[in-house]
Amino acid sequence: MPDTPSAVRRRLLAWYDAHGRTLPWRAAPGAARTDPYRVWLSEVMLQQTTVPHATPYFQAFTARWPTVVDLADAQDSDLMAAWAGLGYYARARNLLACARAVARDHDGVFPDTEAGLLALPGVGAYTAAAVAAIAFGRAANVVDGNVERVMARLHAVQTPLPAARPELKRLAAAYVTDDRPGDWPQALMDLGATVCRPKSPLCPSCPIRIDCAAYAEGDPGRYPLKSSKAQRPHRQGIAWVIRNASGQVALVRRPDKGLLGGMVGLPTSDWSETAPTDNPPLSGPWTEAGAIEHVFTHFSLTLAVRTAEGEGDYIWMAPKEALKALPTVFSKALTRGLGA
Template sequence: MPAKEIAPKHIAAPLLAWYDRSHRRLPWRAPPGANAADPYRVWLSEIMLQQTTVAAVIPYFEHFTTRWPTVEALAAAEDGDVLAAWAGLGYYARARNLLACARAVAEGHGGHFPSTEEALLGLPGIGAYTAAAITAIAFGERAVVVDGNVERVVARLFAVEEPLPSAKPALRTLTDTITPTARAGDFAQAMMDLGATVCRPRSPDCLVCPIADSCDAARRGIADLLPKKAQKAPRPVRYANVYVLRDRGEILLVRRPPRGLLGGMLGLPMSEIADAPMADNTHPGAPALTRWSRGEGRVTHVFTHFELHLTVFSGDLSGITKPAGDWRAADESAARDLPTLFRKALDFAACVDDF
């Protein structure tokens, strides 16, 4: 732990003044100084923003809040409708937890999010960061909010050279030392904005940073070297077959099992995932006994813990009994409710064999 100490007022005052002038205008935010925001909108945005960029989230957030403007409305929604609206945003366990949490709030809390970190942690899909963010931003209570942007700012501010992820506990402790009681939500969002727009991962703009005078890494000229990151192990590669089955201008879609990869989502028929490619003359998971044509090459999609290589097969019923499923017109609308993985496969199939 660095020996340097920084008084909270030396960070909070200039940072909040900068935030008042330069904050990002985002659809889930209350204006600076409001001291609180709509808990539903804060919660929804924080769940969507996990592992996803602000630019990607904004249209999804606006669609969700137009269609389901309250937590009660979302709780009453059909699972398939919510999963379809989430399609393309990725990390689909979040969508399932979103519904579970909305229903827990509607049924167990009278439609009101609890205002303490402890109570929020008892809700599905809410971890330590999200609980702290809701507590500070939605309720104006002091909480230590640490996301990737905040970790970067604090690592540079205190010149923490221990690499991530092992440095996470120390960075949270240091964030606690500079977190004020007043304007807790604005402070949390100011730290996030500073990391996103000024204290960037590459080429931090220290000349315009409102807290550069207190930053040890800026003083030492090592800001662009921090935070250090431990070398990641290579991501394993896995394999599966996916099937585009056509019948008179329609393609077959199926609902995936509720648990597991892309659980509950609408998708193309697919084999089990394997550690090695499958022989071209075998078709595990195929929805029909027909002649399957294989596209040249594979579709690649990266998940958090592995890289998936899909072999795409196209086939036509040609008089074979039509299997059950969700048959859709074989045009761009077919991909609308699908996760990105299956959208890629449909694009690939269209390239090798026109709809």
């Protein structure tokens, strides 16, 4: 059974002071207030994304767009290209919408309350609480996957995810106070990332293991319990690599909604679980260039790649530039089509 919340807080914050991570978006100990723009940008980039994957993007974005107003002035196509490879592209569209809302409706200054932040595009319950706590020192209940896992173990919650979410959030709320409101969620998240890991938790290094009901049971790694997930279907399609006389590649801008929305892509057939209708955009002749495999969150894909020379009403881009602007699935297909 956990000790009092205040005792748990004391031990975990002491651990955080000694073992907390140094991260590019995190203010150095004793430094002046964290820049809300950097906190918000990092939080959006880190949604469902690992620190090593997001870090170079954070560095590139802050170098190119040092303030939220700079970002608001960016071209849509530049922003989307800079996000290429990071995934969940709705985040990039919402990032730009949010920057423009802050610039236009808030004089370039982020709202400093949880409710104000929550009203911004792409800012949900987690991100609003995180920015309110970390950038503005608000006593917000910041609950991400790490916090859910720590709470599920600390209290040996028997309800499986995702049904356990409300209960886990209630449990987390008991630890939120006006003392060090920004450090507390970061301490919880650092613990979850480095000690209370999804697999093979490092309980001997945990500052609150004496409070942990799952540790007392002997197998904390089995928490949080999870309900079984649906299996992933497999789809197939065709991607067409068209090059003009200058060696440029034909790209299309994908519609804002749906998969890879707003990104440039190769022209493709429909992607379905049955063989695609071969309806190429040019008469050809087409050369078979093999196929690539790619796995999305809710389906896997085999994409046959065919190449031809031609002209037409496309976005024409040099291959080197295209490879940087395309989402990964199309970078793979283009690389194959180029014979690299």
